[in-house]
Structure formats: C-alpha cells, structure tokens
Amino acid sequence: MKIVVVGGGFAGLACAKALGGSEHDVVVIDKSNHNLFQPLLYQVATGALSPADIAEPIRKLLKRYPNVTVLLGEVAGIDPDQHQVRLQDGTTLSYNVLVLATGARYQYFGHEEWAQAAPGLKTIANARDIRGRLLRAFELAELSQDKQEQQRLTTTVVIGGGPTGVEMAGAIAELGRWTLKDEFRRIDPACARVLLVEGGERILGQFPAELAQYATEQLARLGVTVLTGRRVRDVTAQGVTIDEEFVPAGTIVWGAGVAATPVAQWLGLPPGPGGRVAVDRHLAVKGVSDIYALGDIALLEQDGQPLPGLAQVAKQQGEYLGRALRQGWEAAGEFRFHDRGNTAVIGRHAAIFDFGRIKLKGRIAWLLWAIVHVYLLVSFEKRLLVSLQWLWRYVTRARGVRLIP
Numbered sequence: 359m360k361i362v363v364v365g366g367g368f369a370g371l372a373c374a375k376a377l378g379g380s381e382h383d384v385v386v387i388d389k390s391n392h393n394l395f396q397p398l399l400y401q402v403a404t405g406a407l408s409p410a411d412i413a414e415p416i417r418k419l420l421k422r423y424p425n426v427t428v429l430l431g432e433v434a435g436i437d438p439d440q441h442q443v444r445l446q447d448g449t450t451l452s453y454n455v456l457v458l459a460t461g462a463r464y465q466y467f468g469h470e471e472w473a474q475a476a477p478g479l480k481t482i483a484n485a486r487d488i489r490g491r492l493l494r495a496f497e498l499a500e501l502s503q504d505k506q507e508q509q510r511l512t513t514t515v516v517i518g519g520g521p522t523g524v525e526m527a528g529a530i531a532e533l534g535r536w537t538l539k540d541e542f543r544r545i546d547p548a549c550a551r552v553l554l555v556e557g558g559e560r561i562l563g564q565f566p567a568e569l570a571q572y573a574t575e576q577l578a579r580l581g582v583t584v585l586t587g588r589r590v591r592d593v594t595a596q597g598v599t600i601d602e603e604f605v606p607a608g609t610i611v612w613g614a615g616v617a618a619t620p621v622a623q624w625l626g627l628p629p630g631p632g633g634r635v636a637v638d639r640h641l642a643v644k645g646v647s648d649i650y651a652l653g654d655i656a657l658l659e660q661d662g663q664p665l666p667g668l669a670q671v672a673k674q675q676g677e678y679l680g681r682a683l684r685q686g687w688e689a690a691g692e693f694r695f696h697d698r699g700n701t702a703v704i705g706r707h708a709a710i711f712d713f714g715r716i717k718l719k720g721r722i723a724w725l726l727w728a729i730v731h732v733y734l735l736v737s738f739e740k741r742l743l744v745s746l747q748w749l750w751r752y753v754t755r756a757r758g759v760r761l762i763p
C-alpha cells in the first residue's frame with residue numbers, strides 16, 4: 359500500500375517512524391527539510407539557542423527506514439476522488455492512504471496586514487526575524503539622540519497571553535535585564551519595557567487560575583506589564599493601539615491566534631472551529647475516504663472537549679495511526695489521548711506544570727520543564743547541545759546567539 363504523509367512535524371514524523379520497516383511504501387512530503395521543535399523556538403527568537411539546536415533534517419531522522427522516502431515539496435491541493443496530491447510546482451503524487459499533518463499557522467483575525475509589523479513565531483525564519491528586530495531595536499536606541507524615540511525602540515509589545523506569549527515576554531525581559539545590561543552607554547537595557555497584552559480576563563487561559571496568577575506575579579517580578587481584558591485595535595510599524603491608547607513600540611510579537619493550514623479547503627469540506635477538519639476516533643477525516651488528519655489540523659472531541667493543539671496530542675496521534683495502519687484497526691482500537699501534563703516557563707527558576715490533580719510552580723516546575731524539554735528533543739546530539747548551552751547560560755546568564763541577520 360502506498361501511504362503519503364504530508365508534514366514532517368510532531369504528528370507526521372511520529373506516524374512515519376511507526377510505519378518504518380513495515381511492508382508499506384511510505385512517502386513523507388514537507389515544504390521544509392527539517393523537523394522543528396517549536397516549544398523552544400522562543401529561545402531562538404531571544405538569542406539563547408541557535409536554529410540548528412532545535413531542528414533536524416527529516417531525511418536524517420528517517421534514514422534508517424528503507425521503505426520511507428522523504429520529499430521536499432509544498433502541497434497545494436488534493437483530489438480525493440482521484441487519490442492524488444498536487445504540489446506547488448504542479449507535480450502530482452498518487453496514494454492509497456493519505457495522512458495529513460500540516461499543522462497550524464498564525465491568523466490575525468482578518469487583519470493580515472498586521473503580520474508585517476507583528477510577526478508570529480512558527481518557523482526558524484520567524485524566530486530569526488524576531489531576534490533581529492529585538493537586537494536591532496536596542497542598537498537603534500543607542501544610536502538615537504531622541505529620548506522619546508529611545509523609549510519607543512526599547513519597548514516591546516507581545517500580543518497574546520498564551521504559553522508562547524508568556525515565554526516570549528519573560529525571555530525578552532531577561533534579555534534586557536541580564537544579558538544586555540552594562541553593554542550600552544546611552545541607554546539602559548534593564549529599563550526596557552515589555553508589555554504582554556491579552557484579550558481574555560487572564561493570561562494562560564488553559565491553565566488553572568492559581569498557576570496563571572503565579573505566572574502573572576513572576577512576569578511582574580521581571581518587569582513585564584501584563585494587560586488583560588484589553589483589545590488590540592491596530593498594529594503598525596510604530597506601535598500598537600490597545601483599546602483607545604496608542605503604545606509606541608520598537609518590536610511587536612504576535613502570539614494571539616492560530617488556525618489550521620487550509621486542509622478543509624483542499625478537501626472541499628466545511629472547516630470546523632479554527633479551520634480544523636473533523637475526524638472520527640480512528641482519525642479518519644469525515645466525509646472523504648482513505649484520508650486521515652493528525653495534530654493541529656484535526657478536530658476531535660474527547661470527554662466533551664476538543665483536544666488542544668499540543669505537541670503531545672500530535673505525537674500520540676501520529677504513533678497511533680502509524681501503528682493502526684501497520685497492525686490493523688482491531689489491534690489498534692480507537693484513539694485516546696493520554697494527558698502527560700501541561701507546562702509553561704516564565705523565566706529563571708519560574709515555571710508552571712499542571713498534571714491535573716498535581717500542580718507545580720517555581721523552581722521544581724522549572725527544573726522539570728527543563729528535563730522534559732531536553733528529553734523531548736529529537737536526538738541525543740540535540741539533547742547534549744541544548745543541555746550544555748543551558749548550563750552555560752545558567753552560570754553566566756549569557757545568550758550566545760545574538761546575531762542580527
């Protein structure tokens with residue numbers, strides 16, 4: 359059987375690995391040549407890690423499976439009747455079974471023009487771009503003779519109070535207060551402003567209130583101003599309008615909303631919430647045959663709630679589907695997500711971990727967060743590299759990748 363897997367992220371890679379060595383002919387297509395560990399992307403954006411620390415070529419990760427072929431290509435359409443996938447360059451590929459795992463992308467609630475001034479954090483290119491903007495803003499502030507302009511340039515607004523927004527805000531504050539401190543003569547990076555803007559009543563809506571409260575206090579300790587229940591009305595290169603107030607800013611980061619890649623459109627199906635496609639308990643897309651959807655693009659309810667867009671959901675779905683396609687549905691049973699806990703880090707010695715009944719915060723959660731993230735990295739080489747750099751940064755507070763591209 360020919361199985362085409364579109365996307366070599368958390369879900370697609372797990373599925374391809376589970377099918378590795380089977381009798382099936384597996385083709386993995388991805389528009390980028392690497393698998394990316396997105397949970398640590400904010401550390402690339404703030405100069406703590408370099409892109410290669412958290413990315414690995416998909417080809418390398420699958421090289422040990424002779425039945426798996428990896429292709430670099432961007433899927434642009436699907437013909438479910440003909441069982442064909444169309445790539446951007448016009449090439450077509452036939453399949454017996456199609457596995458879609460193309461993930462999510464940032465959405466700007468109908469204001470796509472904001473993306474220019476407020477990039478989201480999804481790819482290595484985004485992380486490099488944000489790192490460049492942050493560091494350049496401090497350089498331009500040092501060059502400027504105008505106090506107001508210096509203040510604007512050293513103000514960063516992070517939009518969206520989910521885990522990515524919190525992690526970015528905390529890391530940017532640490533960058534100014536610890537890493538860049540004492541390196542400038544005309545400005546004081548320790549006085550740089552960081553604002554975190556959230557439309558909901560509190561940050562970290564998916565975490566219990568007590569953990570979100572702790573995160574808010576820790577952000578305040580780092581000097582981050584957390585604004586909740588506030589709406590972003592406009593974003594320009596000069597700053598952000600929050601409700602009626604204009605906040606001049608040198609760097610703006612978007613972390614407010616994501617939507618699935620356009621799989622529903624490719625399949626001619628009505629998109630569900632967040633653009634996702636509905637799947638059954640075998641992860642088969644409802645309304646078409648021989649097509650499965652995994653990870654951030656799949657809409658599946660469990661215990662009355664849609665499963666969240668998390669790496670652990672994507673990975674478990676990929677492993678399940680690979681196993682099911684290999685061993686049959688009877689052996690695999692139905693998919694069920696097992697929650698291994700939800701975490702976010704705010705800064706040095708400050709993280710939260712929610713295991714349901716057990717809730718951790720502070721130093722223990724921070725240590726656990728670090729151990730789990732190192733463990734989840736895709737190879738031993740990356741685990742070693744990241745551990746060493748974190749150890750060095752822990753001792754020196756330095757960030758080694760402060761390059762403006």
Ligand SMILES: Cc1cc2nc3c(=O)[nH]c(=O)nc-3n(C[C@H](O)[C@H](O)[C@H](O)COP(=O)(O)OP(=O)(O)OC[C@H]3O[C@@H](n4cnc5c(N)ncnc54)[C@H](O)[C@@H]3O)c2cc1C
Pocket residue numbers: 364365366367368369370387388389390392393394396397398399400431432433434459460461462479480521522619652653654655667668669670672701
């Ligand atoms: C900054 C950030 C931080 C995060 N932190 C956490 C965290 O701490 N914990 C957690 O559990 N989750 C976290 N997440 C969410 C987690 O990364 C996602 O839930 C997970 O990546 C989803 O896996 P996926 O396989 O569905 O998609 P992805 O991992 O995004 O993979 C999708 C793949 O499809 C490819 N692709 C996309 N479109 C096409 C196309 N048209 N043709 C070919 N290939 C295509 C992409 O190149 C990519 O390789 C974070 C996400 C981000 C952006």
